[in-house]
Amino acid sequence: xxxxxxxxxxxxxxxxxxxxxxxxxxxxxxxxxxxxxxxxxxxxxxxxxxxxxxxxxxxxxxxxxxxxxxxxxxxxxxxxxxxxxxxxxxxxxxxxxxxxxxxxxxxxxxxxxxxxxxxxxxxxxxxxxxxxxxxxxxxxxxxxxxxxxxxxxxxxxxxxxxxxxxxxxxxxxxxxxxxxxxxxxxxxxxxxxxxxxxxxxxxxxxxxxxxxxxxxxxxxxxxxxxxxxxxxxxxxxxxxxxxxxxxxxxxxxxxxxxxxxxxxxxxxxxxxxxxxxxxxxxxxxxxxxxxxxxxxxxxxxxxxxxxxxxxxxxxxxxxxxxxxxxxxxxxxxxxxxxxxxxxxxxxxxxxxxxxxxxxxxxxxxxxxxxxxxxxxxxxxxxxxxxxxxxxxxxxxxxxxxx
Amino acid sequence: xxxxxxxxxxxxxxxxxxxxxxxxxxxxxxxxxxxxxxxxxxxxxxxxxxxxxxxxxxxxxxxxxxxxxxxxxxxxxxxxxxxxxxxxxxxxxxxxxxxxxxxxxxxxxxxxxxxxxxxxxxxxxxxxxxxxxxxxxxxxxxxxxxxxxxxxxxxxxxxxxxxxxxxxxxxxxxxxxxxxxxxxxxxxxxxxxxxxxxxxxxxxxxxxxxxxxxxxxxxxxxxxxxxxxxxxxxxxxxxxxxxxxxxxxxxxxxxxxxxxxxxxxxxxxxxxxxxxxxxxxxxxxxxxxxxxxxxxxxxxxxxxxxxxxxxxxxxxxxxxxxxxxxxxxxxxxxxxxxxxxxxxxxxxxxxxxxxxxxxxxxxxxxxxxxxxxxxxxxxxxxxxxxxxxxxxxxxxxxxxxxxxxxxxxxxxxxxxxxxxxxxxxxxxxxxxxxxxxxxxxxxxxxxxxxxxxxxxxxxxxxxxxxxxxx
Numbered sequence: 013x014x015x016x017x018x019x020x021x022x023x024x025x026x027x028x029x030x031x032x033x034x035x036x037x038x039x040x041x042x043x044x045x046x047x048x049x050x051x052x053x054x055x056x057x058x059x060x061x062x063x064x065x066x067x068x069x070x071x072x073x074x075x076x077x078x079x080x081x082x083x084x085x086x087x088x089x090x091x092x093x094x095x096x097x098x099x100x101x102x103x104x105x106x107x108x109x110x111x112x113x114x115x116x117x118x119x120x121x122x123x124x125x126x127x128x129x130x131x132x133x134x135x136x137x138x139x140x141x142x143x144x145x146x147x148x149x150x151x152x153x154x155x156x157x158x159x160x161x162x163x164x165x166x167x168x169x170x171x172x173x174x175x176x177x178x179x180x181x182x183x184x185x186x187x188x189x190x191x192x193x194x195x196x197x198x199x200x201x202x203x204x205x206x207x208x209x210x211x212x213x214x215x216x217x218x219x220x221x222x223x224x225x226x227x228x229x230x231x232x233x234x235x236x237x238x239x240x241x242x243x244x245x246x247x248x249x250x251x252x253x254x255x256x257x258x259x260x261x262x263x264x265x266x267x268x269x270x271x272x273x274x275x276x277x278x279x280x281x282x283x284x285x286x287x288x289x290x291x292x293x294x295x296x297x298x299x300x301x302x303x304x305x306x307x308x309x310x311x312x313x314x315x316x317x318x319x320x321x322x323x324x325x326x327x328x329x330x331x332x333x334x335x336x337x338x339x340x341x342x343x344x345x346x347x348x349x350x351x352x353x354x355x356x357x358x359x360x361x362x363x364x365x366x367x368x369x370x371x372x373x374x375x376x377x378x379x380x381x382x383x384x385x386x387x388x389x390x391x392x393x394x395x396x397x398x399x400x401x402x403x404x405x406x407x408x409x410x411x412x413x414x
Numbered sequence: 415x416x417x418x419x420x421x422x423x424x425x426x427x428x429x430x431x432x433x434x435x436x437x438x439x440x441x442x443x444x445x446x447x448x449x450x451x452x453x454x455x456x457x458x459x460x461x462x463x464x465x466x467x468x469x470x471x472x473x474x475x476x477x478x479x480x481x482x483x484x485x486x487x488x489x490x491x492x493x494x495x496x497x498x499x500x501x502x503x504x505x506x507x508x509x510x511x512x513x514x515x516x517x518x519x520x521x522x523x524x525x526x527x528x529x530x531x532x533x534x535x536x537x538x539x540x541x542x543x544x545x546x547x548x549x550x551x552x553x554x555x556x557x558x559x560x561x562x563x564x565x566x567x568x569x570x571x572x573x574x575x576x577x578x579x580x581x582x583x584x585x586x587x588x589x590x591x592x593x594x595x596x597x598x599x600x601x602x603x604x605x606x607x608x609x610x611x612x613x614x615x616x617x618x619x620x621x622x623x624x625x626x627x628x629x630x631x632x633x634x635x636x637x638x639x640x641x642x643x644x645x646x647x648x649x650x651x652x653x654x655x656x657x658x659x660x661x662x663x664x665x666x667x668x669x670x671x672x673x674x675x676x677x678x679x680x681x682x683x684x685x686x687x688x689x690x691x692x693x694x695x696x697x698x699x700x701x702x703x704x705x706x707x708x709x710x711x712x713x714x715x716x717x718x719x720x721x722x723x724x725x726x727x728x729x730x731x732x733x734x735x736x737x738x739x740x741x742x743x744x745x746x747x748x749x750x751x752x753x754x755x756x757x758x759x760x761x762x763x764x765x766x767x768x769x770x771x772x773x774x775x776x777x778x779x780x781x782x783x784x785x786x787x788x789x790x791x792x793x794x795x796x797x798x799x800x801x802x803x804x805x806x807x808x809x810x811x812x813x814x815x816x817x818x819x820x821x822x823x824x825x826x827x828x829x830x831x832x833x834x835x836x837x838x839x840x841x842x843x844x845x846x847x848x849x850x851x852x853x854x855x856x857x858x859x860x861x862x863x864x865x866x867x868x869x870x871x872x873x874x875x876x877x878x879x880x881x882x883x884x
Contacts, residue, residue: 056810057483058778058810058812059778061812313801316801326813328813328815328816328818329816330816331783331815331816331817332783333816334812334813334814335811335813336810336811336812336813337809337810337811337813337822338808338809338810338811339809339822339824340806340807340808340809341796341805341806341807341824341826342806342807343796343798343804343805343806343807343826344804345798345801346798346799346800346801346803346827346828347801347828348798348826348827348828349825349826349827350825350826350827351823351824351825351826352807352822352823352824353821353822353823353824354809354811354820354821354822354823355820355821355822356811356813356818356820357818357819357820358816358817358818
């Protein structure tokens with residue numbers, strides 16, 4: 013099933029196989045038809061330079077072979093009975109109204125063409141529904157080892173008023189795989205949703221991901237997103253703060269080695285007063301890797317008394333590595349406190365010298381510094397088990413580079 | 415507010431809003447065509463190579479798209495702009511008394527001759543499309559310093575102009591408005607500072623548009639040879655009309671080894687002016703370039719002075735202030751390209767928006783591979799004085815070298831109620847307190863300017879803020 017093979021008939025078949033309701037089938041078909049009319053995902057362009065070339069993703073021809081091999085996915089969840097944790101494709105009929113309400117309520121498929129392709133052919137993903145007032149203590153943990161040529165994962169997390177839930181996903185495997193991952197989080201009034209993601213696919217794979225949360229009043233949506241694998245990643249992690257008194261934390265980690273290219277976008281839109289956001293991303297770039305980071309705090313006119321902070325730090329450990337950054341503030345209300353800070357630098361010679369003088373050889377000293385560089389973000393994680401995995405991946409990547 | 419201040423403010427309004435009846439000995443038709451360009455060139459009795467460059471620029475202009483990434487330009491109708499207007503036969507007088515009376519009166523009101531006597535090393539004044547007065551103090555003229563309008567420079571220093579004019583620094587193909595400029599440029603200054611000469615007092619050029627619907631396209635070419643040192647100040651204003659005026663100036667600065675150039679601009683164009691400039695400096699080894707820009711006026715400003723640090727150890731400093739009131743969109747910033755090792759740049763941006771005005775910082779810092787030991791810091795602060803105003807910050811950083819030290823910081827906020835409350839408790843009225851806070855906020859700019867200009871700028875801010883509190 014290559015690009016030529018994906019057509020209306022293929023999509024109808026896919027939909028029929030799952031006995032999908034008509035609205036869902038129509039959504040798929042419409043999204044597929046709209047591909048040519050939709051823009052590419054936003055990529056920064058400065059005079060004479062486009063920060064990321066998305067041609068390489070070649071999404072339509074990569075959409076083939078979705079069922080070629082078996083992907084292993086597991087979900088661990090210790091949740092009360094009234095909480096739903098299922099594979100989304102299995103529960104569309106059973107929880108039709110819930111799914112219909114949540115789908116497209118946060119991320120819309122017509123925002124760009126990669127989202128349209130995703131909406132046309134998505135197959136699996138996680139559906140989490142937490143009823144009003146229910147607090148889920150443990151972490152809902154998903155692990156996916158991708159063994160397909162292309163995987164389109166659609167996740168919906170709905171937390172009703174005053175519900176609390178934490179989801180941690182990790183993705184690994186891949187062999188020239190195209191991995192498309194859309195996550196929509198809806199947090200009702202007083203709800204709290206924490207979503208952690210660790211992407212560690214093979215270095216010849218490709219990732220397109222858009223994760224977004226929407227808050228009610230006094231709600232909280234928190235992200236930690238780690239980007240380690242793939243040849244090319246285009247990622248957006250964002251929150252729309254719709255309700256008064258809400259907050260969001262948006263933390264990110266990335267570690268580029270070899271020829272990896274990461275295009276990472278994080279943003280928060282404040283549409284309501286008395287809201288706060290804390291965005292903090294740290295990355296290390298080694299070898300010939302390239303990172304393009306765009307972070308935006310957008311405060312719209314009705315949002316006053318907003319506190320919003322954004323920090324991005326990049327450590328360049330190789331002469332050939334490149335880091336591009338654009339931390340933006342778009343402020344339409346004067347009664348705010350917003351700031352951003354970005355730094356880029358290399359390992360301090362004095363630090364190395366100091367460690368050398370203490371008998372730590374240069375390679376080891378470098379590793380210690382890199383590890384330490386991620387510490388301020390890792391320390392903020394509300395997911396202890398994911399934290400260990402993050403550390404393992406960082407260790408492994410450092411060893412591979414040596 | 416004291417009576418004295420009120421009187422001063424009335425006087426300021428008269429000063430900037432003063433308009434003379436339009437007069438011209440030559441006025442081009444509206445709009446752009448090859449014919450108009452040929453006429454301008456003929457009127458100026460230019461050599462063929464300049465006409466050829468104009469026509470080539472016009473081709474670029476036709477082929478370039480309008481920039482779609484910044485402020486809206488849909489109200490700008492280039493086809494109805496008068497590209498060239500010569501007010502009088504006499505150009506470039508060295509004696510102020512010979513300048514025609516009404517024009518002299520305009521510059522007298524703006525305080526130009528007064529400033530020349532007190533604080534400046536040289537003065538040029540451009541009215542409509544041509545320079546009407548240009549004078550340099552003898553002490554520097556004797557050392558070989560040249561300060562004249564571009565037409566005179568073409569006559570007297572043809573080789574230099576031919577070599578440097580829109581060739582190495584800002585080619586007409588750079589952007590739509592640089593191309594427009596290349597086609598219909600007129601007036602401006604040529605400054606040449608020989609090796610190791612320091613001009614201790616600033617040189618100033620003042621640009622005035624008087625007529626409705628005209629465009630001003632002056633070109634400034636500054637060549638500072640190795641070890642030279644100069645401070646150039648540019649002032650701009652125009653009275654308010656209902657039709658749009660356009661100002662598309664171009665500034666090219668060549669900073670030799672160890673040379674130092676400071677370029678200061680205080681722009682107070684009327685609020686019907688589209689101010690679309692291209693300014694760029696090429697800096698050799700150990701040279702220093704400072705851009706100090708205050709954008710107060712205009713309807714829309716797009717201004718991003720650029721420094722290319724070509725030689726090792728070269729450094730750049732940008733201080734930029736944007737002040738946007740009602741109906742204004744001030745889109746300013748800075749571009750720095752670090753091509754050589756151990757180069758440094760410091761960018762400091764302050765913006766103030768009020769009464770629905772919009773300010774935007776847009777900046778780009780590039781570090782090329784191999785440019786080791788680069789240091790760069792970018793600092794943007796925005797102050798918003800009321801609910802209707804908008805302020806955006808969009809810095810872009812492209813770092814292709816690991817041995818760098820790069821930092822960026824930005825803040826946006828309003829004037830703290832506590833600050834105002836404190837000042838009020840000390841018996842200062844609210845509007846005055848706000849003005850004090852704003853004056854403090856823009857101090858990094860004012861302290862870079864000669865005292866007269868600093869005072870002037872503070873007063874302009876006061877004028878803008880007058881009556882801003884309901």
